[in-house]
Amino acid sequence: MKRLLVNAVPLTVVGTGIARYLGGLYGALEQEAAGEFEVWYFDGSTVSRTMPAPGVPGMRERIGRILWRMPWPVAYGARLLDHARMEAAFTRAAQNFDCYHEAGYFPLNTGQSMRTVLTIHDMSLMRHPEWHPRERVEYWKRRFFDRLDRVDHILAISRFTRDEIVDLLDFPEERITVTPLGVDHNTFNMNDDAEADHELNKLGVPEDFVLFVGSGDPRKNLDVARSAVGRVQHQMPLVAVGWSGWEPGTGGVLGLGYVSDRLLAQLYRRASVFVMPSSYEGFGLPVVEAMACGCPTLVADAGSLSEVGGDGVHVFGEAQNVGALAESIEQTMGSKTFMDALRKKGVQRAKSFDWPSCARLSLQRFR
Structure with a gap:
């Protein structure tokens, strides 16, 4: 049986971004690859056959906030020290594997020849x-291009990202596979969750609101x-969900911070409309989650958002166009016919995204 090694360190911290990708992908791939691949997970110190449980905001996130507010050379030095420690542990653990999957910034040093x-x-x-943050950019530049030479194949999460890779990197297009992300339809669906609804009431979430999901990343707008x-x-408030590790929260927003998937799904169901005015997205997983829960979804004409949303979203225009977004919210709220049509198309569109499909495409490359 083949042995597949996964860098699962992102799963040990806050459950967004790469952690959501790894959790969804390998939750499905373990079943798809049964009897063919043994999947092993690196958690930062050792390897195990057990996938790390998705993390919640903790010490690493608090340290991250501190570092991002320090002079960049200090934060950069701290990142390099932490990376050196983790990479040394990875090299020791990465023995006798057939394939290594990395979903972070760049591959770690395996210490041996291994398909990557x-x-x-x-x-x-x-x-x-x-x-x-500048320290992150310098860290990425330090190793990405050297380590790219060790990569046998790239998985791009959208056609947009594949085209960006082809445009910016000297990497053969035939060695890039598009593997669209999935959504857990057991969690993200139109079935109301009374217990989750009660929790949202205790948090002060109103009946009518506009929903925004994302970190404090500047491009999320x-x-x-x-x-x-x-x-x-x-007149409705804006409810914002997501770990804000980048910068302080913006005034005039009911910020809930990081919430569980169960609460997030109920927020999508309760929201009058979901907005994603992001300037750049490689995929935009909240768009699929919102559509799956029957939430009318408005997105900017940027990155992969229209590719992912298809006819299940309303594209309001350029990400920074406040007036166009406001007009689109008014249009959606002012027409039950328009809102119902958008909701129906979104639910149908979301059905084309699931983790088993992502796992099967990825598994072809691991083979």
Whole structure:
């Protein structure tokens, strides 16, 4: 039986982004590859056959906030020290495996010849370094291009990301496979959850609101959403969900921070409309989650958002266009016919995204 090694360190921290990808992918791949691959997970110190449980905000996130507010050379030095420790542990653990899958910034040093598959979520560190802390950009530049030579195949999470890779990197297109992300339809669906609803009531979530999901990442444009909601005649608050590790929260927003998937799904069901005015996305998983829960979804004409949303979303225009977003919210709220049609199309569109499909595409490359 073949042995597959996964860098699962992202699963040990806050359950967003790469952690959601790894959890969804390998939850399905373990079943798809049964009897063919043994999957082993590296947790930062050792390897195990057990997938690390998704983390919640803790010490590593608090340290991250501190580092991002320090002078970049200090934060950069701290990152390099932590990386050296982790990579040394990985090299010791990466013995007698047939394939290694990396979904972080770049592959770690295996210490031996091993087939390597790298998932690239987007090329924002190269395309828009101004959106990232400088220490992160310098860390990525230090190793990415050297380590790219060790990569046998790249998994791109959208056609948009594949095209970005082809445009920016000297990497053969025939060695890139598009593996769209999935959604857990057992969690993200239109079935109301009374217990989760009760929890949201205790958190002060109103009956009518506009929903925003994302970290404090500048490209997510929380300010655009806040300003647009402020212009809408239908007076509703903006509820924002997500770990804000990048910068302090924006005023005028009911910020819930990190919430469980169960609460997140109920927020999608309760929201009058979901907005994603992001300037750049490699995929945009919240778009699929919102559609699956029957939430009318408005997205910017940026990155992969229209590719992923298809006819299940309303594209309001450029990400920074506050007026266009406000007008689209008004249009959606003012027409039950428009809202119901968008909801119906979104639910149908979301059915085309699931983790078993992502796992099967990925498994072909691991083979």
